[in-house]
Amino acid sequence: MKKIIQFTLPIKKVVLATLLVFTVYQAKAALFVNEINGNDNNIDWVEIYNNGADPVDLSGYTIEKTDELGMKTPFTIPAGSTIAAGGYKVWERNAASSFTWGISAKKAVTIKLLDKTGKELSALAITEADVASTLHSEGLDRTVGRETDGAGKLVVFRNGGTKEAANNGGIIQIPTPESERKKLYVNEISGNEKWLEIYNAGDEEIDLTTGYSVQKIDEAGAIDNFFFEGGVKIAAGGYRSWKQLDPASFTWGISGKKDVAFKIFDPNGTMLDYFEVRESLYSEGLSRTVGRETDGAGKLVVFRNGGTKEAANNGGIIQIPTPKSERKKLYVNEISGNEKWIEICNAGNEKVDLTGYAITKIDENGSIDNWFIPDGTEIAAKGFMHWTQAIVVDPLIDVTTYHSFTWGISAKKDVTFKISDQNGTELNRFEVTMPDMFSEGQNQTVGRIPDATGSLVVIRNGGTPGAENAPGSISTEGETGIDNAMSAFVENKTLYLSGNVTSVSIVSVLGANAITQNNVSGSIDLSTLPAGVYLVKMLNKKQQKVQKINLGW
Numbered sequence: 001m002k003k004i005i006q007f008t009l010p011i012k013k014v015v016l017a018t019l020l021v022f023t024v025y026q027a028k029a030a031l032f033v034n035e036i037n038g039n040d041n042n043i044d045w046v047e048i049y050n051n052g053a054d055p056v057d058l059s060g061y062t063i064e065k066t067d068e069l070g071m072k073t074p075f076t077i078p079a080g081s082t083i084a085a086g087g088y089k090v091w092e093r094n095a096a097s098s099f100t101w102g103i104s105a106k107k108a109v110t111i112k113l114l115d116k117t118g119k120e121l122s123a124l125a126i127t128e129a130d131v132a133s134t135l136h137s138e139g140l141d142r143t144v145g146r147e148t149d150g151a152g153k154l155v156v157f158r159n160g161g162t163k164e165a166a167n168n169g170g171i172i173q174i175p176t177p178e179s180e181r182k183k184l185y186v187n188e189i190s191g192n193e194k195w196l197e198i199y200n201a202g203d204e205e206i207d208l209t210t211g212y213s214v215q216k217i218d219e220a221g222a223i224d225n226f227f228f229e230g231g232v233k234i235a236a237g238g239y240r241s242w243k244q245l246d247p248a249s250f251t252w253g254i255s256g257k258k259d260v261a262f263k264i265f266d267p268n269g270t271m272l273d274y275f276e277v278r279e280s281l282y283s284e285g286l287s288r289t290v291g292r293e294t295d296g297a298g299k300l301v302v303f304r305n306g307g308t309k310e311a312a313n314n315g316g317i318i319q320i321p322t323p324k325s326e327r328k329k330l331y332v333n334e335i336s337g338n339e340k341w342i343e344i345c346n347a348g349n350e351k352v353d354l355t356g357y358a359i360t361k362i363d364e365n366g367s368i369d370n371w372f373i374p375d376g377t378e379i380a381a382k383g384f385m386h387w388t389q390a391i392v393v394d395p396l397i398d399v400t401t402y403h404s405f406t407w408g409i410s411a412k413k414d415v416t417f418k419i420s421d422q423n424g425t426e427l428n429r430f431e432v433t434m435p436d437m438f439s440e441g442q443n444q445t446v447g448r449i450p451d452a453t454g455s456l457v458v459i460r461n462g463g464t465p466g467a468e469n470a471p472g473s474i475s476t477e478g479e480t481g482i483d484n485a486m487s488a489f490v491e492n493k494t495l496y497l498s499g500n501v502t503s504v505s506i507v508s509v510l511g512a513n514a515i516t517q518n519n520v521s522g523s524i525d526l527s528t529l530p531a532g533v534y535l536v537k538m539l540n541k542k543q544q545k546v547q548k549i550n551l552g553w
Contacts, residue, residue: 016428033113033124033144038105044093050083051150054542057082060116068108075099088164106136176270186275191256191283194244200234201296202309208232211267219259226250239310256284257368284370322425328352332430334447337439338412340389346379347452356422364414371405386465431487486538486545495524505537
C-alpha cells in the first residue's frame with residue numbers, strides 16, 4: 001500500500017510556488033508457500049503464510065505447481081480469498097474453490113505463489129537430490145515445510161505436520177545419531193521371483209511398521225518407496241522377506257537384468273544401508289539371486305540354486321567366475337537380421353552341455369535381453385548350433401517355455417551379442433557397430449571368417465546357419481560389406497581389438513590424447529586411464545573407425 005504526502009515549499013525568485021510530491025511506500029506483507037503435503041490419502045494441500053501486520057486479499061493470485069518433468073499447472077485463487085495478518089490459509093486438492101492437481105510425495109516438485117501480475121512472491125522447491133536424501137513427504141503423516149514460518153531451511157515434519165499452525169510447533173524429522181541406528185540391512189534380492197530380504201544384525205527385535213521404509217532406485221534414477229505395514233517385526237539376528245504384490249508388500253518390480261539400488265531408512269529418514277547392483281551382478285537366470293557374501297556385510301555376490309531366502313547367506317552357493325583355463329571355447333559365430341537367427345560354434349575338442357548358458361543381446365540403445373539356452377541342450381565338439389526367433393502368439397504364455405529367444409535381431413542397427421556360461425562368465429562377444437557390417441539386404445548375414453576366432457564379415461547367399469562359414473561367400477567392398485571390419489570392447493581394464501587394426505588413438509571426449517599405439521597386438525592396457533568417456537580411433541590399410549567407450553571404474 002502507498003501513501004501520498006504533499007509538501008509545498010516556497011522558492012525564491014519564482015512567481016509560482018513549485019509543488020514537490022514525494023511518494024512513501026509502506027512495507028508490504030510478505031507471503032510464503034510455507035508447507036505442503038503430498039501424502040494425505042490424495043487430499044494434498046498447500047499452506048500459505050502471511051507474516052505481515054495487515055490482512056491480504058489473495059483474489060486473482062496464482063498457486064503454480066511445476067512437476068518433476070517441468071510441466072507447470074496453475075490454480076487461480078478465486079475472489080473473496082483473504083489471509084489474516086500473521087495467519088495461515090490452506091487449499092486442499094479437490095475441495096470447493098481449490099486446485100485439482102496432485103502433489104507427488106516422492107518426486108521433485110516446486111510450488112510457487114504469484115501475484116496478480118504473475119510476479120513470483122515465494123517458492124517451495126523439492127529437488128531430485130532432496131528426494132533422494134529423504135526430503136519428501138511420502139510416509140505416514142509426513143509433510144515438508146519451512147523450519148521457521150516464512151524462513152529457514154526446508155524440513156520434514158512428522159505426525160501430520162502443522163497444517164494452519166506455526167511450523168515451530170511441529171515435530172521435525174531429525175537424523176538418528178549414529179550410536180542409536182539400528183543394524184538393518186538389505187541382504188538379498190531376487191529379480192526373477194521379485195522378492196527382497198531384510199536382515200537384522202542387532203540384539204533387539206525391531207518393529208518395522210513404526211516408519212521404516214525401503215527405497216528402490218531403478219536404472220533410470222526413478223524412485224519408489226515402500227513403507228512396512230501390518231505390524232511386521234523382525235527378530236534379533238533374524239530375516240524377513242517381501243515379494244512383489246503379496247499382501248502388505250511392495251507393488252514395484254525388481255529387474256534381474258538392469259541396474260538397481262536399494263536403501264533402507266529408519267523412522268527419522270536416516271539411511272541405514274545401501275545395496276547396489278550393477279551389470280556383473282544381474283540375477284537373471286534360473287534360480288539366481290544377488291546378496292551379501294556375509295549377512296549384513298561383505299561384498300555383493302550372485303547366488304545359485306535359489307539363493308538363501310530368510311536364511312544365512314554363508315550357506316548359499318556363490319556363482320564364481322569360471323577360471324580362464326576351464327572356460328569353454330564357445331563363440332557367437334553368425335547372425336541373420338533378415339531371418340532372425342543366431343548361430344554359435346564350439347571350437348573345443350569335447351561336447352558342451354549348455355544348461356545354464358545364456359545369450360545376451362544389447363541393442364543400439366543399450367537395452368539388454370537375455371535368453372537362457374534350454375536345459376539339456378548339447379553342442380558337439382567342433383560343432384555348430386543355431387536358433388531362430390520364436391514368435392510370441394500369446395502374451396500370457398511364459399516366454400521361458402519357448403525353445404528359442406523371442407526378441408528380434410536388427411539387420412540395420414547396431415547390435416551386440418554375448419555368450420556366458422553357467423557361472424555368468426562371458427565367453428565371447430560379437431559386436432556389429434557400423435553400417436558397412438549390417439546384414440540388411442537379400443540373403444545376407446554377418447559372421448566370422450574363419451569360424452570362432454575370425455573377424456566379422458558380411459556373408460552372401462543366405463549365410464551358413466548350423467555349418468562352417470565359407471570364405472567364398474564373403475561380400476566384397478564393392479558390394480554391400482567389407483571383409484576387414486574393425487571393432488573394440490573393454491573387459492577387465494583391457495581394450496580388445498578386432499579387424500586387423502594397425503594403429504589406435506584413444507582420446508577423451510574433450511579432445512585430450514590419452515594413448516596412441518602403432519603396430520597393435522590386439523589388446524591395450526587401459527588401467528592407467530581415469531574413469532570417463534573416450535573415443536577410440538582405429539586405422540588399418542582400408543579404413544578408419546571411431547568408437548565410443550565408457551570406462552566406469
